[in-house]
Amino acid sequence: MTRAALTRDEVLDAATALVKQHGPQALTMRKLAAELGTAVTSIYWHVGNRESLLDALVERTVAELGEIRPRGRTPAARVVSVARALRRRLRDHPHLIAMVHERGLTERMFLPARRALIHEVHAAGLRGARAADVVRAVQVQVVGFVLVERNRERAPVQRPADEDLWTAGTADDDPALARALGRPIDPERLFLTSVRALVDSLLPGDGPAPPGRGTVN
Template sequence: MARSALSRDEVLDTAAALVREHGPAALTMRRLAAELGTAVTSIYWHVGNRESLLDALVSRTVTDLGTIRPRGTTPTERIVSVARSLRRALRERPHLVAMVHERGLTERMFLPAQRALAHEAHAAGLRGAHAARAVRALQFQVVGYVLVERNRERAPAQSPAEEELWREEAAGSDAELARALAAPIDTEALFVDSVRALVDGLLAGASGDTGDGAVGRGPYSL
């Protein structure tokens, strides 16, 4: 029996969950209706056709990434917190982020995070092109890191694996290095280390060179 009450938000929540787990191709109106225990006509009433539903999911994804807020007491802590939040948001929504990119809204999606980073760059004493380079460098660091993570996760099993290769080097001149590289990767800790190192380098020139204004272009689809 079809359910009697349904909200637009519930439809979008369920649709987003389907896309996150199975990709956009799995999102059909019939499957969505089955997940919600309602009639297909009810889905159309709340969100329109499938293209309208996809547009609504894209709009919601853009809005969600606008909720990132810095945390911490120093510019470095706050910048790292933005980077961590952005990485987590991208990791949780790969298919949705790809849909945003396909609709030409990537720059709009990243704008709130850029604004937050720019604010913290100003708080740290960076201005003009130097601040712009810092924002772009951090943005590329986050997106590039997520791309590498996803590629590693989707890669076929390697034989021998990295751990096995470095285990063979454990008797060399730097056994501690070999053991560390043979150990599983703590991707969160590695990410924080890399962002902190980048931030330290960027903020070290806060009162110095303002650069030539050369900045990169935005990131691409995950």
């Protein structure tokens, strides 16, 4: 049964869901039409051909990454909040992010997050090349961490596992360290530890909280 009153946003929502679940290769106009219960011609009418549809998905992904808003009472806390939000977006949309990259729009995609970081770095008192170093370091930390996360998730089961490798002997006579290294990694905790250490080492100190700012969550 043909569906009536289909909108462009509904087409893009369905296409996004298909890409997120199965990757861009699974997105065909026929499959998308079946998902929406409509005719293929209706899909073409709303979004054009497949390449136009992919371009629209890329534009939407770029726009979503532009919605990151810093939170926190200090410049350092707000920089960390941007890093956390950026990591979540990159993890939530791996196939869409890959599409953005393939179309040469990666730098544009990161521009809003970088502008948010610049504002907070300026608030902390840094300008010029030193400010640029902080912005780039935070971005590289986030992207690198996400790449390592995804690589670990896709890796085969490790034998021996961490819990089998770490003993007091291999941990330089530190049993507590061995036990900690043998436990599964908590990615969120590790990410916060690393990005906070990076930010604390690069920013000169916390400035006053501007009005209307909340706390990092």
